[in-house]
Amino acid sequence: xxxxxxRVQTAVAEAHRTEWSRVLAxxxxxxxxxxxxxxxxxxxxxxxxxxxxxDGIPANPAAWLTTTARRRAIDILRRNIxxxxxxxxxxxxxxxDGPDMDDEFEIPDERLRLxxxxxxxxxxxxxxxxxxxxxxxxLPTDDIARLFLVPIPTMAxxxxxxxxxxxxxxxxxxxxxxxELPDRLTAALGVIYxxxxxGHTQPNGADLAExxxxxxxxxxxxxxxxxxxxxxxxxxxxxxxxxxxARRPTRVDAAGDLVLLEHxxxxxxxxxxxxxxxxxxEPVFRSGRPGPYxxxxxxxxxxxxxxxxxxxxxxxxxxxxxxxxTRWPSPVVELNRLGVVLMIAGPETxxxxxxxxEQDQRLADYPYLPALKADLLRRLHRPDEAATAYxxxxxxxxxxxxxxxxxxxxxxxxxL
Amino acid sequence: MKYAVLIxxxxxxxxxxxxxxxxxxxxxxxxxxxxxxxxxxGGEALEPTSMATSIRDGDVTDGPYLETKEALGGxxxxxxxxxxxxxxxxxxxxxxxxxxxxxxxxxxGAM
Numbered sequence: 117x118x119x120x121x122x123r124v125q126t127a128v129a130e131a132h133r134t135e136w137s138r139v140l141a142x143x144x145x146x147x148x149x150x151x152x153x154x155x156x157x158x159x160x161x162x163x164x165x166x167x168x169x170x171d172g173i174p175a176n177p178a179a180w181l182t183t184t185a186r187r188r189a190i191d192i193l194r195r196n197i198x199x200x201x202x203x204x205x206x207x208x209x210x211x212x213d214g215p216d217m218d219d220e221f222e223i224p225d226e227r228l229r230l231x232x233x234x235x236x237x238x239x240x241x242x243x244x245x246x247x248x249x250x251x252x253x254x255l256p257t258d259d260i261a262r263l264f265l266v267p268i269p270t271m272a273x274x275x276x277x278x279x280x281x282x283x284x285x286x287x288x289x290x291x292x293x294x295x296e297l298p299d300r301l302t303a304a305l306g307v308i309y310x311x312x313x314x315g316h317t318q319p320n321g322a323d324l325a326e327x328x329x330x331x332x333x334x335x336x337x338x339x340x341x342x343x344x345x346x347x348x349x350x351x352x353x354x355x356x357x358x359x360x361x362a363r364r365p366t367r368v369d370a371a372g373d374l375v376l377l378e379h380x381x382x383x384x385x386x387x388x389x390x391x392x393x394x395x396x397x398e399p400v401f402r403s404g405r406p407g408p409y410x411x412x413x414x415x416x417x418x419x420x421x422x423x424x425x426x427x428x429x430x431x432x433x434x435x436x437x438x439x440x441x442t443r444w445p446s447p448v449v450e451l452n453r454l455g456v457v458l459m460i461a462g463p464e465t466x467x468x469x470x471x472x473x474e475q476d477q478r479l480a481d482y483p484y485l486p487a488l489k490a491d492l493l494r495r496l497h498r499p500d501e502a503a504t505a506y507x508x509x510x511x512x513x514x515x516x517x518x519x520x521x522x523x524x525x526x527x528x529x530x531x532l
Numbered sequence: 533m534k535y536a537v538l539i540x541x542x543x544x545x546x547x548x549x550x551x552x553x554x555x556x557x558x559x560x561x562x563x564x565x566x567x568x569x570x571x572x573x574g575g576e577a578l579e580p581t582s583m584a585t586s587i588r589d590g591d592v593t594d595g596p597y598l599e600t601k602e603a604l605g606g607x608x609x610x611x612x613x614x615x616x617x618x619x620x621x622x623x624x625x626x627x628x629x630x631x632x633x634x635x636x637x638x639x640x641g642a643m
Contacts, residue, residue, distance in 0.1 A: 238615055285636045286533050288614035296616070 124168045127177065132161055135178040136254030137339075141226035142182050144289060147189040150233065151279050154251065156192070160185035182223045227252070228291045228343050235304035236287045243278035244307045245314075250275055252339075253332050263329050264314075301344075305353045305409060308336045312357050316364075317515055323372070325364060333357065348400045352410030358393035359416035362386040374521040378425045390420045408444040411436055430459045447476045451485055463495040483512035487522065499529045534573065534637035535618040537608040541630025542601055543580050553628065560626035568610070571621055575608035602630050609637070 136157070144153035160181045174180040234247040246264070249255045255263075261271035281287065292300040315329025337354040344350050366380040394417045400410045415436045422428040437453035450473055458466040470489055479485050490505035506526040513519050546553070565572055581596035581603045588597070596603055608625065612618035615634070622634045 236615075238619075285634075286614045288616050292616070 121169055124165060124173060127168065127173045128161060128164050131164070131177040131181060132254060135181065137227050137230060137252045138223060138225060139178055139181045139185060140251060140254075141230040142223045143185045143189060145224070145226040145229065146186050147193065148289065149189070149193075150251070150282055150289065152189055152192060153185070154279075156185040156189040157181065159188055178223055225343070227339065229289050231304055231340065231343075232291055232300055233282060233287060233289050235300070235307045236282075237300070237303050238285060238287055239278050239281060241307070241310065243274055243281075244303075245311055246271060246274050247278050248307055248311070248336065249332065252336065255332070259328075263326060301347060301349060304340070305349055308333055308340070309353060309357070309409075311336070312361075316360065317518070323517065325367070330361060330364075334361075348403065348405065349407040349409050351396045351400055352407055352413050355393040355396035355413035356409050356416055358389045358396070359413055359420050362389040362393070362420055368517060372517060373524075374517050377419060382424070385420060390417070393417060394421065406439075408440060411440045411443065415440070428459070430456055434460060447473055447479050448482070451479065451482070451488065454488060458492065458495075463492045467492045467496065481512055483509050483518075486512065490522075490525070494525070494529065503529050533612060533614065533618075534639070535610050535612055535615075535622075536635045536637055537575075537610055537618070537622045537625055538604055538633040538635060539606045539608075539625060539627060539630065540602045540633065541605045541628055543603055543605070544601075545629035546580075549628075557626055557628050564624055564626055568621055568624065571610045571612060573609040573611055575606065577606040578604065580605075605630070 139160070140153055140157045143157055144150045147153050147156075163184055164177070164181060168174070230252055231248075234251055235244050239247065242264075246260055249260045249263070250257065257272050257275060258268050260275075261268040264271065266274075291297075311329055312333035315326045315333060317325070334354075334357060337350070337357055340347075340350050341354050362385050363377070363380060365386075366382075366384050367375060369375050393413060397406070397410050397413045397417065400406050401414065406414070415433060418429055418433050418436065433456045434453070437449065437456055441449050441453065451470075454466045454469055454473075457469060467489070470485075470492065473479060473485065474489075486505045486509040490502045490509060493499075493502035493505060503526060506522055506529065510519060510522050510526070513522060561577075565575075584594075584596045586593050586595060586597045610618060610621055612621060615636075618634050622632050625632050
């Protein structure tokens with residue numbers, strides 16, 4: 117039996133898209149060596165391109181790929197003269213027989229181990245994000261470099277260093293125990309959220325959003341939701357992303373210029389995404405212990421379900437921001453809260469509270485602080501001070517779309 | 533797997549500290565050592581950096597190799613199954629105005 121080359125290529129691409137992380141996670145578990153597992157899984161996909169033409173496309177591609185990669189890994193480990201020295205790394209001893217290329221064979225889902233290893237706090241945030249894209253999403257290094265706007269050799273070196281640290285420092289390949297889990301889960305969710313926000317507002321890009329990164333972040337959040345259905349913060353993160361992303365098409369106008377929430381066309385918001393997000397956090401709030409992501413999702417939901425900007429439930433938002441600040445003390449939360457204070461108590465009050473935040477060194481390079489200050493001063497008819505604040509915000513902002521918005525506001529001021 | 537747990541601290545914090553401070557810290561270290569005796573291979577507290585002598589390209593100078601606010605003040609050598617286990621032990625190391633760094637020991641296999 118044989119299959120046409122075109123059909124095989126489609127099947128391999130499909131298996132890469134849907135099964136990569138599951139296959140890699142299983143092989144890594146069996147070999148105890150992530151780097152080796154990655155090479156062997158890559159090889160298995162290449163082998164599939166020719167093997168499946170002659171032997172036919174297997175009924176269970178994931179099982180075929182896992183078995184092929186695992187056999188290759190064991191071969192290499194056996195041949196390696198250092199095999200004995202590194203045998204202690206093996207999670208379980210590799211066996212000659214093991215599961216066969218049987219269609220019935222269910223590969224165990226080890227992807228959570230992979231997630232927690234890639235998001236280990238001993239790795240830098242940049243490395244965590246790059247590793248997650250490479251190992252869990254299976255993205256080629258070139259694509260990851262492009263998404264983060266760094267040269268390919270830089271990204272390749274970053275990935276190599278991260279994988280070396282996993283091996284040398286012996287970062288374990290396992291799901292953290294109950295005592296460590298809350299902190300480690302927060303770190304893993306932070307990586308996914310950072311991928312999402314990086315996609316949402318490209319730090320130095322020309323366009324505001326990078327859809328591929330956003331889609332990847334969604335795939336990861338949904339994967340974690342399947343793997344950890346009882347974790348409230350996983351539901352909270354997915355809800356937050358859905359509720360923010362529902363507004364994506366209205367964040368820029370036809371000319372690609374930034375449109376503030378206040379002026380966005382609410383009829384174009386994605387109602388299905390808003391409903392899914394709201395439904396996700398509902399049981400979390402009923403449980404009475406919403407975490408930071410669930411609270412942020414509730415803030416986004418309050419905006420997403422308000423019929424108009426004027427009819428937004430500001431007291432509810434203030435209550436949610438206060439709850440968030442208690443759970444997660446952060447100057448960024450305080451700054452966002454001031455946007456609500458502005459609507460309830462007016463610009464004068466918001467400006468006096470902003471003065472305290474200006475002393476916080478952690479916000480020294482945060483462009484949204486001078487941007488808010490400029491807006492408050494503009495509302496208070498203090499154009500000279502507002503202009504100074506807009507210039508300061510411009511100095512700190514790299515995204516082109518945001519820069520154009522700030523520059524327009526500045527021009528409008530000086531023409532008064 | 534061996535890890536070095538390097539203890540860093542601000543030496544200037546000791547100036548004017550109550551006399552009982554160092555005794556208290558030693559007591560805490562003894563407690564740490566006895567509750568982790570299975571993992572600890574060795575370790576020492578070091579004299580302050582003012583006692584240090586550095587040699588760079590054969591040139592002998594007074595003082596520490598690196599002039600930093602927080603200087604290396606001591607270390608433990610521990611045995612742990614993996615980095616998470618090492619971090620769990622390192623978190624218990626008592627410190628005074630400082631923190632610790634966990635470094636995997638290079639296993640050359642030659643020693």
